[in-house]
Amino acid sequence: MGKKQLWMVIGVLILVNCLTIAFSLSKANTAGGTLGNDETVATIGKKSILRQDWLHELESRYGKDVLKEMVDQKVIEEMAAKYHINVSNQDVDREFRMLQSTTNSFTQQNSKDEKGWKEQIRSNLLLEELLTKDVKVPSSELERYYQENKELFDVPPAFHLSHIVLPTQEEADKAVQELNQGSDFSTLAMERSIEEFSANNGGDIGYISEGDERYPGQYIEVAKELKTGSYSMPVKVEEGYAIFKLDGKISGKKYSFADVREQIRRQIALEQMKSPASASTFWDDAKVEWFYGHKEN
Structure with a gap:
């Protein structure tokens, strides 16, 4: 197909x-x-x-x-x-x-x-x-x-990511603290993420792979370092600071x-x-x- x-x-x-x-x-x-x-x-x-x-x-x-x-x-x-x-x-x-x-x-x-x-x-x-x-x-x-x-005909490696984008590092650090204390990632994304499109979906941006023009290459680099179900420390992005969560991955x-x-x-x-x-x-x-x-x- x-x-x-x-x-x-x-x-x-x-x-x-x-x-x-x-x-x-x-x-x-x-x-x-x-x-x-x-x-x-x-x-x-x-x-x-x-x-x-x-x-x-x-x-x-x-x-x-x-x-x-x-x-x-x-x-x-x-x-x-x-x-x-x-x-x-x-x-x-x-x-x-x-x-x-x-x-x-x-x-x-x-x-x-x-x-x-x-x-x-x-x-x-x-x-x-x-x-x-x-x-x-x-x-x-x-x-x-x-x-x-x-x-x-090659299936590239792909990573299912969610993110929470916040305007300052201080707000991002606070969100990480709340996640460490058991707060739900998708709920925080809906409440606070300034990236409205994904916020409405609990921060979920779907699968991305290398060369995906929708997101910077750093998204893939962060995803490679995460275990499924884990989230990252705040990462500087164009809109502010992002916290990433790996929801799943597909091997190439x-x-x-x-x-x-x-x-x-x-x-x-x-x-x-x-x-x-x-x-x-x-x-x-x-x-x-x-x-x-x-x-x-």
Whole structure:
């Protein structure tokens, strides 16, 4: 799976995870104290917003996209079974490791759903196999591609970091004292860190690796010296002084040509396709009929 496909995985997961909970509310009823469609979900002065209006707005904005993702998932499963296509756990694990180490999507809040990430990766790999099942690429071309792009198939070492950024060393030293006394790192980050983006997430900045342009190289150097679960003394950074905590790490790994041969074949085949990679290609074969009445392109 190339970088474009990896970002497609992220986009799908963000969309589905954010909206599934909201749409599941439409299944609730008044029994057991759950909200009915005529219940109020918000009041603004003397005006109110009813649950049915809220759900209607959600469906009108996002309903088609969410339903399409659900249909596509089922189509991929049906077609994979029909054409006897499988992907190995090794392939899924490799893509998952790459996704972890090369994106900042894995904060503590969302990295716990490893099963969900891997299911979506498996689905995307199955789709790629379906779309390219009849494509043959000469071994010499596969080998040449690997030799010219070896670095694309290496998983770099990555460190899952959180930080608390404070304006002065005095404030940073005080925060370290509180941590030594048992204060919670994420709580302190939310209360005091001046780096607002990560503070809202308990200081969590996700995984970073060497060459990451989002953060100075000193972040990696500090991370290398920490044990998982430990935190650093204050370190001078551009915004002030930072305290780092290592939440986890991924060891780097290099993959051989044999490991990634099929991935390269799919990648070359997909790059030659004129139409975008989509499960909609198989909707007719899967005999899809849906609420919106026409085939999705």
